[in-house]
Structure formats: structure tokens, C-alpha cells
Amino acid sequence: MTTASATAPAQGTEEIQDAGHVDVLVVGAGVSGIGAAYHLRDQFPDRTFVILDAQDNRGGTWWTHQYPGVRSDSDLFTYGYRFKPWRGPSIAAGGAILEYLDEVIDEYDLDKYIRYHHRVTAASWSTEDRQWTVEVTRADTGQRLRYTTSFLWMCQGYYNHDKPYRPEWEGIDRFQGLIVHPQRWPEDLDLAGKRVVVIGSGATAATLIPAIASRAEHVTMLQRSPTYYFAPPTTHELAVMLAPLDLPDEWTHEIMRRQYITQYHWLARTSFEAPDELHAFLIESIRPLLPEGFDVDKHLTPRYRPWQQRIAIVPDGDLFASLREGKASIVTDTIETFTEHGIRVSSGEEIPADIVVTATGFNLSVLGDVAFAVDGEPVDFTKHVTWRGVMINGVPNMAYVFGYFRHSWTLRVDLVSDLVIRLLANMQDKGATMVVPTLRPEDADMKLRPFSDPENFNSGYVMRSQHILFKQGDREPWTHMLEHEQEREILPKADLDDGTLAYR
Numbered sequence: 034m035t036t037a038s039a040t041a042p043a044q045g046t047e048e049i050q051d052a053g054h055v056d057v058l059v060v061g062a063g064v065s066g067i068g069a070a071y072h073l074r075d076q077f078p079d080r081t082f083v084i085l086d087a088q089d090n091r092g093g094t095w096w097t098h099q100y101p102g103v104r105s106d107s108d109l110f111t112y113g114y115r116f117k118p119w120r121g122p123s124i125a126a127g128g129a130i131l132e133y134l135d136e137v138i139d140e141y142d143l144d145k146y147i148r149y150h151h152r153v154t155a156a157s158w159s160t161e162d163r164q165w166t167v168e169v170t171r172a173d174t175g176q177r178l179r180y181t182t183s184f185l186w187m188c189q190g191y192y193n194h195d196k197p198y199r200p201e202w203e204g205i206d207r208f209q210g211l212i213v214h215p216q217r218w219p220e221d222l223d224l225a226g227k228r229v230v231v232i233g234s235g236a237t238a239a240t241l242i243p244a245i246a247s248r249a250e251h252v253t254m255l256q257r258s259p260t261y262y263f264a265p266p267t268t269h270e271l272a273v274m275l276a277p278l279d280l281p282d283e284w285t286h287e288i289m290r291r292q293y294i295t296q297y298h299w300l301a302r303t304s305f306e307a308p309d310e311l312h313a314f315l316i317e318s319i320r321p322l323l324p325e326g327f328d329v330d331k332h333l334t335p336r337y338r339p340w341q342q343r344i345a346i347v348p349d350g351d352l353f354a355s356l357r358e359g360k361a362s363i364v365t366d367t368i369e370t371f372t373e374h375g376i377r378v379s380s381g382e383e384i385p386a387d388i389v390v391t392a393t394g395f396n397l398s399v400l401g402d403v404a405f406a407v408d409g410e411p412v413d414f415t416k417h418v419t420w421r422g423v424m425i426n427g428v429p430n431m432a433y434v435f436g437y438f439r440h441s442w443t444l445r446v447d448l449v450s451d452l453v454i455r456l457l458a459n460m461q462d463k464g465a466t467m468v469v470p471t472l473r474p475e476d477a478d479m480k481l482r483p484f485s486d487p488e489n490f491n492s493g494y495v496m497r498s499q500h501i502l503f504k505q506g507d508r509e510p511w512t513h514m515l516e517h518e519q520e521r522e523i524l525p526k527a528d529l530d531d532g533t534l535a536y537r
């Protein structure tokens with residue numbers, strides 16, 4: 034076994050260079066990949082691994098998104114890892130999250146495992162060789178590399194970092210102002226005196242608008258339909274109470290984690306059991322923060338059940354302060370056309386704009402858009418089902434990380450990592466070199482369901498991509514998107530010898 038090494042790039046070479054073999058190859062250096070690497074290093078210090086990321090730096094989402102005000106909409110006690118205390122306010126700026134990830138990388142000496150500019154393009158499994166061959170193109174030099182690995186751990190996130198989603202709008206070519214997507218924010222964008230229209234009303238719009246409202250002439254949030262907002266304090270009142278007690282950071286982290294986990298379990302449960310009450314609670318909790326006479330029904334009353342799409346967090350109600358100060362306003366209507374100097378909506382109103390920000394979301398990417406093949410056969414994921422939201426049937430020695438929609442993504446990173454570590458240990462105990470989720474005879478006629486049941490979760494980026502995503506079944510372990518409240522019980526106890534995993 035040799036350790037992978039990033040050899041000096043040979044500029045312009047078309048030939049694929051051998052980059053060596055690793056026991057585990059992690060794709061992605063965002064919160065998932067860094068978390069996976071921590072658990073691997075902690076539990077299997079003797080195994081070799083690398084983390085490959087297409088970008089030029091760590092952080093994934095938090096490196097890609099650098100727009101003004103970018104911040105979490107989860108609390109960092111649960112968005113932070115189980116093993117690394119968070120010391121700041123509950124809601125954190127993107128830069129503070131990157132600093133936290135840097136501390137994890139430093140403390141656990143993970144930097145030496147990460148290779149930036151490494152885009153994984155293809156992965157082919159060979160049962161005969163019991164390994165994946167992974168093809169990589171270096172984003173900086175164009176050099177092509179080939180790794181082999183015994184286990185592939187996909188931590189690629191859920192969206193394309195290079196191509197944000199932007200719908201086609203009529204008249205866009207004649208618009209004489211500037212169009213910006215938050216995923217590609219120009220560093221030197223001057224907002225002074227500018228009329229800005231932000232299209233969209235999700236977390237990105239809610240975050241961006243208060244951050245730019247004081248600099249711009251005016252910011253209009255243009256939405257087709259309203260989003261749920263919740264306006265908790267940036268620092269939780271429990272954290273304020275704990276602060277003078279001078280507790281060890283680990284205690285505060287654990288206490289605050291439990292507080293937020295309990296609070297979010299309640300929110301998720303109530304969204305199913307008493308959606309009307311939760312709807313009323315969310316709307317009434319923001320009403321006092323709005324300007325007098327504000328049309329709450331039109332602009333801030335969503336037509337779907339709470340949590341069918343993510344609830345956007347507005348810490349300390351800062352978006353509503355911008356509305357009260359008259360620096361921002363909301364238009365709820367559909368775009369008819371762009372004009373030379375703005376956007377005309379269906380009512381006939383023309384909203385003047387010097388800059389249009391398209392906070393319109395993502396293009397979902399299935400497993401990093403890597404071309405997978407198993408024993409020479411290309412894998413068409415639409416014909417496959419998930420195994421516990423961690424592996425895919427018929428795809429050997431491959432795990433993936435997909436976090437929660439209704440809770441902090443990272444809560445699932447730790448849970449999935451524990452499961453993968455248990456799986457690797459189980460293989461070792463059995464002397465197995467291959468594990469593949471396999472439908473049992475009783476699962477043969479199982480009814481397949483879409484990746485996401487729209488009744489459960491129907492955000493635009495998921496609904497737009499259902500046709501390219503893998504499926505789920507109607508029974509365990511072929512389901513996913515369970516709530517954290519259930520999964521924190523189910524995943525640690527999951528039977529790895531229940532007949533749904535074939536070891537060889």
C-alpha cells in the first residue's frame with residue numbers, strides 16, 4: 034500500500050498520472066469532508082486517506098458563498114461538530130465558520146491530507162480488484178490524475194458550486210444594470226447609492242438584504258411567494274445565563290447543543306402534528322417587528338406547511354429592522370419582464386434597479402456529478418435506492434453524506450461518520466474487502482418512492498432535480514430523510530448484519 038502524493042503537476046500533459054492508492058478517498062473539504070476526516074483519523078489512525086476538493090480552499094459552502102452578511106441559519110452548537118466546542122454566538126458569520134473549520138484542521142493535523150484543485154470526474158469500481166479507480170482533473174493545471182482506493186466517501190454536498198441556478202426571464206438581455214448571483218459575489222461591488230432588487234426570499238435573501246440595506250439607496254426583495262421566517266436572538270438567552278458561570282467550553286457546548294436539539298425537535302414535530310398552530314406561532318412572532326400597516330398576509334404568510342421548505346432565520350429580526358427603517362421593502366408578484374432600467378411585474382409596476390441579485394438558489398448535483406461505473410456498467414442513480422441515506426444499493430464500498438433539511442447538516446455528519454466507521458470495522462472483523470447494499474428477496478417488489486416526497490419537503494432545488502436523483506423504498510433500511518429525533522436512535526443501533534449488506 035502506498036500513500037497518495039500530489040506529484041508536481043506537468044503542465045499541459047494529457048496523459049493520466051498515477052497518484053497512488055489510499056484506503057479511503059474522501060471527496061469534498063466542506064463541513065462533511067472535514068468531519069469525515071476527523072472521524073477516520075480518530076478511529077483508524079493507521080489507514081491512509083486523502084480529501085480531494087475541486088475548489089482552491091476549504092469550507093465548501095462557506096468558501097463559495099462570500100456575499101455580504103453571509104451567515105448560518107442554524108445555531109453553531111449543533112452546526113458545529115460534536116467533538117469541537119463552539120465558543121461564539123449561536124448564529125455565526127461565514128468567516129467565523131471558516132475559522133472554526135481551520136481550528137479543526139489545525140488541531141487534528143488534517144491539512145496534509147487535503148488536495149485542493151482536484152475535481153473528481155469519474156469513479157469505477159472493480160470487483161476483481163476490490164477497489165475504485167478515481168479520475169481527477171486538476172482545476173489549476175488541467176493535469177489528469179488517477180487514484181485508486183478501497184473505499185470512497187462522498188462528502189460533496191448537494192449543489193453545483195460552479196453553476197448557480199438562475200431561471201430564464203424575458204427581457205434580461207436588455208437590462209442595462211448589473212446582475213449578480215450570491216454564489217459569485219464580486220469582491221469590489223460598489224452598492225453606494227444603488228437601487229438593488231433581490232429576487233428571492235429564502236435564507237440568502239433574508240441574510241443579504243439587512244447587510245446591504247444601509248449602503249444601498251434602497252433594496253427591494255422581489256418574491257413570487259412568501260417564506261417562513263423566525264427571528265431568534267443571535268445569542269440564546271441560555272448562553273447569556275451560562276456565561277458568568279465560567280464553565281468549561283465542552284460543557285457549554287453540550288448544554289447549548291441539547292437545548293437547540295430539543296427546540297428543533299419540537300419545531301419539526303409540531304410542523305407535522307400541529308401545522309396550523311406552528312404557522313400561527315411563526316407569523317405572530319414576527320408581526321410586532323414589522324412596520325405599522327404592513328401587509329403580513331400578502332408578503333409574509335406562506336401557502337405551504339411550515340418546514341415543507343426551510344424556515345429562514347432572521348437573527349434579532351434584522352431584516353424587519355431594514356423594513357421599519359424604510360431601507361428595504363417587499364414586492365410579492367411574478368416577473369413579467371426585465372426592462373432597460375429594472376423589472377416589470379405582473380401588476381404592471383416597474384421596480385427600478387441598478388443591480389439585480391438573483392438569490393434564486395442552486396442547481397442540485399448528484400454525488401458531485403461524478404460519472405460512476407460498477408464493473409464496467411455506468412451507474413444510473415435514478416434506478417437505485419438509498420440504504421439509510423448513507424449508501425446506494427448495488428454500489429460497493431461507497432458512502433455519502435447528506436445532512437438534514439430541518440436540523441443542522443452537521444448533526445448528520447457525526448451520525449453518518451459513526452456508522453461508516455462501524456461499517457469499516459465490521460468489514461475488518463469479517464476479513465471482507467467489499468460491502469454492497471443489496472435488496473433482499475422480500476424487497477424485490479418494494480414500491481419505490483421519489484428522493485423527496487413533496488408532501489414532506491418540497492424546496493425548489495430538490496423538486497427541480499427529482500428526475501436525476503436516486504430513490505427510496507417504503508421500508509427500512511431503504512428510506513432516508515428521517516428526522517434527527519428518530520435517526521439519533523436508529524443509526525447508532527443499525528444492524529449491519531441484517532441481510533441488506535452483502536460482504537465479500
Ligand SMILES: Cc1cc2nc3c(=O)[nH]c(=O)nc-3n(C[C@H](O)[C@H](O)[C@H](O)COP(=O)(O)OP(=O)(O)OC[C@H]3O[C@@H](n4cnc5c(N)ncnc54)[C@H](O)[C@@H]3O)c2cc1C
Nearest residue numbers: 061063064065087093094105106107153189190401441442
Ligand atoms: C449560504 C448557505 C448557508 C447555509 N446555512 C446552513 C445552516 O445554517 N445550517 C445548515 O444545516 N445548512 C446550511 N446550509 C446548507 C449547507 O450546504 C450545509 O450545511 C453544508 O455546508 C454542506 O456541507 P458539505 O461539506 O456536505 O458540502 P459543501 O459545503 O457543498 O462542500 C462540498 C465540497 O465538495 C466539493 N466537491 C463537490 N463535488 C466535487 C467533485 N466532483 N470533485 C471534487 N470536489 C467536489 C465542492 O467543491 C465543495 O468544496 C447553507 C447553505 C448555504 C448555501
